[in-house]
Amino acid sequence: MTPMAGADVFAMDPDEVRKSVEILFEIEAEVDAQAATMATANAEAAGPLKDAATALGPALEAAGEWWQVHRAGGFRGLVGNTGEYLAVCAEEAVEVDDYNAGTFASVAGDRYPERPNANASSRPDW
Amino acid sequence: MSELTWERLRDLDCGAIRTLGDAWKTYVDQQLAHTERLRTDVIDGHLGTEHYESDTATQVRDQIAMTADRYEDDLSDYASTRIATTLLEAADAFEKEQNELKELVPLIEQHDFEIEGPHTEYDVNLSGGLHRAILTLDPPQWLCDMCGVKKPDGFWDIDTLKVLFDSVDLYGTAIGLAGQYQDWLRSVMSRAHDADEEAAAALAEMRENPTELPPPLGATYDDLVDDYKDSVSEEVAGEAQAIAEGTSGMSPEQVNEWWDHLSDAERQALIEEHPEWVGPVDGIPVETRDTANRTLLDSQIDGLGDRIAAKEQALQGMDPESEEYEKAKAELDDLKHDKSDLTRLQDRITDDDGSPAASNQTGQDYYLLGFDTEGSGKAVVAIGNPDTADNVNTYVPGTGGSLTGAGGGLLNRADTMAFDAQRLGGGDETATVLWMGYDAPDDLIEATDPKWAEGGAADLESFTKGVRATAEGEPSNFTLTGHSYGSTMVGTAAASEGVEADNLMLIASPGASVDTASALGVDENHVWASTNDEDAIQYAPVHGENPTHEEFGANTFTSDSPREGSDWWKFWEGPAENHNSYWDQDDLNTPANEANDISRDNQAYVVTGQEERVR
Amino acid sequence: MTRLLLAGLAALITTVTACSPMEKDMDTPPESEYQQAEVYAPAEAAVADLVDVLPDFPGFANRSWGEIPCSHNGVDDPNYTSVEIRYQFSAEDSATPLVNEEYVNVLREHWTSLGYQIARDDATEGDGGTYRDIKAITEEGVSIWYSAAYLATFMVSFGGCVPVSDKGEIEYIPPAGGITPGSDGDRVGNYFPEGIPTSHEAVAPFDSPEHFDDQL
Numbered sequence: 010m011t012p013m014a015g016a017d018v019f020a021m022d023p024d025e026v027r028k029s030v031e032i033l034f035e036i037e038a039e040v041d042a043q044a045a046t047m048a049t050a051n052a053e054a055a056g057p058l059k060d061a062a063t064a065l066g067p068a069l070e071a072a073g074e075w076w077q078v079h080r081a082g083g084f085r086g087l088v089g090n091t092g093e094y095l096a097v098c099a100e101e102a103v104e105v106d107d108y109n110a111g112t113f114a115s116v117a118g119d120r121y122p123e124r125p126n127a128n129a130s131s132r133p134d135w
Numbered sequence: 136m137s138e139l140t141w142e143r144l145r146d147l148d149c150g151a152i153r154t155l156g157d158a159w160k161t162y163v164d165q166q167l168a169h170t171e172r173l174r175t176d177v178i179d180g181h182l183g184t185e186h187y188e189s190d191t192a193t194q195v196r197d198q199i200a201m202t203a204d205r206y207e208d209d210l211s212d213y214a215s216t217r218i219a220t221t222l223l224e225a226a227d228a229f230e231k232e233q234n235e236l237k238e239l240v241p242l243i244e245q246h247d248f249e250i251e252g253p254h255t256e257y258d259v260n261l262s263g264g265l266h267r268a269i270l271t272l273d274p275p276q277w278l279c280d281m282c283g284v285k286k287p288d289g290f291w292d293i294d295t296l297k298v299l300f301d302s303v304d305l306y307g308t309a310i311g312l313a314g315q316y317q318d319w320l321r322s323v324m325s326r327a328h329d330a331d332e333e334a335a336a337a338l339a340e341m342r343e344n345p346t347e348l349p350p351p352l353g354a355t356y357d358d359l360v361d362d363y364k365d366s367v368s369e370e371v372a373g374e375a376q377a378i379a380e381g382t383s384g385m386s387p388e389q390v391n392e393w394w395d396h397l398s399d400a401e402r403q404a405l406i407e408e409h410p411e412w413v414g415p416v417d418g419i420p421v422e423t424r425d426t427a428n429r430t431l432l433d434s435q436i437d438g439l440g441d442r443i444a445a446k447e448q449a450l451q452g453m454d455p456e457s458e459e460y461e462k463a464k465a466e467l468d469d470l471k472h473d474k475s476d477l478t479r480l481q482d483r484i485t486d487d488d489g490s491p492a493a494s495n496q497t498g499q500d501y502y503l504l505g506f507d508t509e510g511s512g513k514a515v516v517a518i519g520n521p522d523t524a525d526n527v528n529t530y531v532p533g534t535g536g537s538l539t540g541a542g543g544g545l546l547n548r549a550d551t552m553a554f555d556a557q558r559l560g561g562g563d564e565t566a567t568v569l570w571m572g573y574d575a576p577d578d579l580i581e582a583t584d585p586k587w588a589e590g591g592a593a594d595l596e597s598f599t600k601g602v603r604a605t606a607e608g609e610p611s612n613f614t615l616t617g618h619s620y621g622s623t624m625v626g627t628a629a630a631s632e633g634v635e636a637d638n639l640m641l642i643a644s645p646g647a648s649v650d651t652a653s654a655l656g657v658d659e660n661h662v663w664a665s666t667n668d669e670d671a672i673q674y675a676p677v678h679g680e681n682p683t684h685e686e687f688g689a690n691t692f693t694s695d696s697p698r699e700g701s702d703w704w705k706f707w708e709g710p711a712e713n714h715n716s717y718w719d720q721d722d723l724n725t726p727a728n729e730a731n732d733i734s735r736d737n738q739a740y741v742v743t744g745q746e747e748r749v750r
Numbered sequence: 751m752t753r754l755l756l757a758g759l760a761a762l763i764t765t766v767t768a769c770s771p772m773e774k775d776m777d778t779p780p781e782s783e784y785q786q787a788e789v790y791a792p793a794e795a796a797v798a799d800l801v802d803v804l805p806d807f808p809g810f811a812n813r814s815w816g817e818i819p820c821s822h823n824g825v826d827d828p829n830y831t832s833v834e835i836r837y838q839f840s841a842e843d844s845a846t847p848l849v850n851e852e853y854v855n856v857l858r859e860h861w862t863s864l865g866y867q868i869a870r871d872d873a874t875e876g877d878g879g880t881y882r883d884i885k886a887i888t889e890e891g892v893s894i895w896y897s898a899a900y901l902a903t904f905m906v907s908f909g910g911c912v913p914v915s916d917k918g919e920i921e922y923i924p925p926a927g928g929i930t931p932g933s934d935g936d937r938v939g940n941y942f943p944e945g946i947p948t949s950h951e952a953v954a955p956f957d958s959p960e961h962f963d964d965q966l
Contacts, residue, residue, distance in 0.1 A: 019188070019189040019191075020188045020189065021186070021187050022186040022187065025182070025187065026181065026186065026187055029176075029177045029180075029181040029182040032172065032173075032176050032177055032181070033177065036169045036172060039169065040169055043162065043165060047158070047159070050155060050158055051155065051159075051218075054151055057147070057148060058152070060143075061139060061144070061147055062138035062140065063138075063139050063143075063147075063335075064136055064137040064138075064331045064332050064334070064335035065137075065221075065335050065338070068334070068335035068338040068339050069218075071338070072218055072338040072341060072342065075341075075342050076213060076218065080206075080213055080345075083205075083209075084202065084205070084206040084209070084348075086351065087198075087205075087348065087349060087351055088202060090351040090352055090353075091198055091202065091352055094352040094353075095182070095195060104189060104191045107354060108352060108353050109353055109354055487943060492940075495814050495937040495938065495940050496814050496816055496836070498812075498937070534824065535825035535826055540819070540828070543819070543828055544817075544819025544820075544826045545826070547816070547817040547818060547819055547831070548819055550816065550817075551816055551818055551834075554814075554816060558838070558897060558899055558900065558901045559899045559900055561877070562841065562900060579823075579824055671824070711821075711823050711824045712821060712822075712824070714821065714824040715819075715821030715825070715826060719818060719910075732883070732895050732897075732905070736897075740874075745876050745877070747874075747875070748876045748881065750872075750874070
């Protein structure tokens with residue numbers, strides 16, 4: 010672990026932080042895919058309930074979408090955001106005080122080729 | 136708004152709804168693996184302090200932990216408690232009513248009746264064919280059997296003439312049967328609509344006021360994260376308040392899941408700081424409710440004492456002849472009455488040293504599950520813990536029931552029921568609940584109005600679901616016993632909302648809101664009715680068919696009529712007094728063979744699952 | 751049906767409306783011969799009498815004083831109550847042939863010999879065995895019901911519906927049948943918030959007075 014210059018107490022092992030980043034991105038992707046699968050199953054089941062003119066049908070469909078977008082989606086976004094933040098820390102090996110929407114994209118480079126512009130909407134101040 | 140029709144309910148794939156509910160539960164478990172991985176592999180692993188240490192590192196770990204906490208709460212509160220449980224409860228409720236339809240619709244078709252009208256108010260009418268058959272003196276065999284006439288063989292013989300003369304009876308019988316099926320169908324659809332709308336409300340309310348998410352790391356993080364932490368600390372209180380005020384849309388089962396998911400500290404804080412959000416709530420365990428309600432009771436009695444003192448002081452400065460004085464005096468009397476009622480209840484369920492008292496009849500502890508001084512007042516008191524009992528008997532009193540009675544005669548009667556269940560129960564524990572949880576009619580004139588029962592139906596439904604939700608171990612054998620208008624209360628809740636009970640017992644009933652036991656949503660083999668032969672109520676079935684009549688289709692048991700008029704010529708007294716005599720021992724005037732101990736035994740046998748002993 | 755319905759309603763409703771010449775009668779409960787405080791002694795004495803009659807008496811496990819509400823005009827009247835004295839054997843003793851069966855036979859014979867009318871004498875069968883019930887009303891008007899069930903119990907009442915007495919007016923009567931006064935088995939403490947009197951010169955629990963005149 011290399012003590013970083015310019016910090017009172019600051020120590021970081023960039024490789025370990027990158028491993029954290031990879032896990033965060035994996036979780037982000039899995040949560041996204043699993044929420045989509047769940048939402049699809051939910052919508053499929055809501056269909057016949059809507060056809061049957063139940064009150065439950067539309068409420069279920071809306072609940073499934075809401076879950077996917079706002080709660081699972083919210084979690085996914087936060088996990089991804091934290092991963093990107095840590096990725097910037099690991100790449101620059103400094104404390105990141107002014108992290109914003111463009112920061113990750115600027116350092117993603119070759120290490121995260123799929124991500125520079127992906128998920129940008131979930132970054133702060135986008 | 137549920138617009139489910141009977142045909143659509145019949146054809147609904149409840150298995151698919153249940154499968155989806157199970158899928159959501161599985162999904163929750165799957166997602167919890169992610170938060171677990173965040174904690175073990177990231178926070179305590181690669182991002183541990185040995186690899187990453189600074190103020191920022193601590194903040195990032197906190198952020199990840201906060202994100203995992205939030206998601207776990209979301210998974211519990213929304214994906215599991217709200218969505219999955221709603222689906223599983225809805226599947227069960229729809230399937231139960233679907234099974235009723237599978238029994239009912241063939242009967243309607245076999246009898247050549249037709250279902251007509253809008254889905255909100257189905258009619259079951261005689262088909263044109265059946266009309267013609269009766270008019271042409273060719274009634275179907277089932278109708279001839281019901282009326283005790285021989286089916287005409289096509290010739291103008293004596294049988295044909297008999298049918299001609301009995302055609303009014305034939306019509307009346309057919310219409311009566313159609314009316315029973317109509318009651319049954321309407322009740323099935325009422326409960327299905329109720330379940331549908333409750334399920335939809337639970338999901339809709341979920342989206343109304345969602346909890347905030349943690350802010351993302353970034354420039355504004357420091358400004359936002361404290362607000363988020365504040366909102367988290369207030370989250371449980373907000374949920375508890377919404378549940379208590381009935382705006383959460385959650386069922387008692389969902390409330391129970393929510394309660395289980397709280398930490399010990401959160402539960403304790405709610406009990407101590409907001410007992411009003413704990414004590415009355417169906418779905419919270421009985422012991423906890425009792426603790427909270429006793430705190431509330433103490434505080435309300437103290438509060439009433441303060442208000443009485445203030446009011447008495449105010450009266451001293453008023454002109455005793457003034458209208459203002461009269462009004463203040465009436466308010467003072469009301470306050471004193473409320474305080475007296477609550478104090479009586481408190482004395483009854485509390486030992487001299489302030490600890491919870493046990494029934495002196497059974498030795499079982501009293502549990503206070505709710506009370507209210509509004510109107511005639513309400514109180515729900517259990518003798519024995521319904522969460523752990525083998526049998527639960529809930530006694531719903533009738534006309535004249537009030538908070539005053541709940542601390543006195545009504546609880547005495549419930550104590551006797553508890554005593555009888557213990558005496559005859561074979562060692563199984565029976566919890567007996569006095570459910571004075573509705574605004575009962577004050578007198579027999581008010582008791583002709585169904586509005587009191589309709590007003591309490593949802594609360595009784597909720598109470599029964601709460602008993603099921605908080606039960607530990609195997610579900611109890613659960614009986615709802617309604618006396619007098621209380622039986623109308625039980626019947627109305629069972630038919631319109633649905634109740635989670637194994638047995639219904641309708642005693643001295645002026646009607647259960649329907650004409651057939653089949654409409655009550657409980658296996659009619661477990662619907663019991665009894666009215667003694669002197670009770671005047673048998674002549675006043677103002678809320679549907681007399682449940683003791685064969686046509687109603689309930690089991691009946693013997694109850695005697697121990698009360699006599701005070702003088703031979705006071706013919707009206709016996710029938711009125713025998714309306715409430717179902718737990719009486721002998722009066723001095725009681726004929727030696729007509730004490731009501733047999734009714735008490737029969738009730739206890741039903742409650743303790745010993746129907747073979749019922750006479 | 752309509753006529754019956756109206757007749758029924760009339761029977762119930764006229765009792766609560768004050769608009770007929772019978773108003774006074776209907777608004778006033780029937781007079782009672784006794785007050786609540788007066789009905790315990792005869793009932794307790796009746797139990798004490800029986801203990802002498804029962805062979806190999808194993809002792810009661812507990813006694814309690816129950817109350818059942820009384821009604822007037824079809825609605826419970828808080829000013830009246832009906833008292834029931836309850837003496838119970840333990841579950842273990844209740845399961846013995848002596849308590850479950852022989853005592854029923856003894857009581858039948860005893861009551862018949864005294865000329866009492868047996869008001870109830872029946873039995874039911876179930877998983878828990880045979881439950882037997884026998885009941886008689888003494889010539890003094892004390893109703894004694896013996897239920898030989900899971901918990902064999904004597905339930906004794908006297909006086910029917912009586913005006914409620916203040917708790918302070920109700921006199922402590924030591925229990926019959928081997929229950930120690932004030933013990934856990936003596937479940938009447940709620941009537942004596944100041945505590946069960948320990949130096950009470952009570953009616954001897956196993957002796958019954960010849961008559962109740964001086965106690966009523």
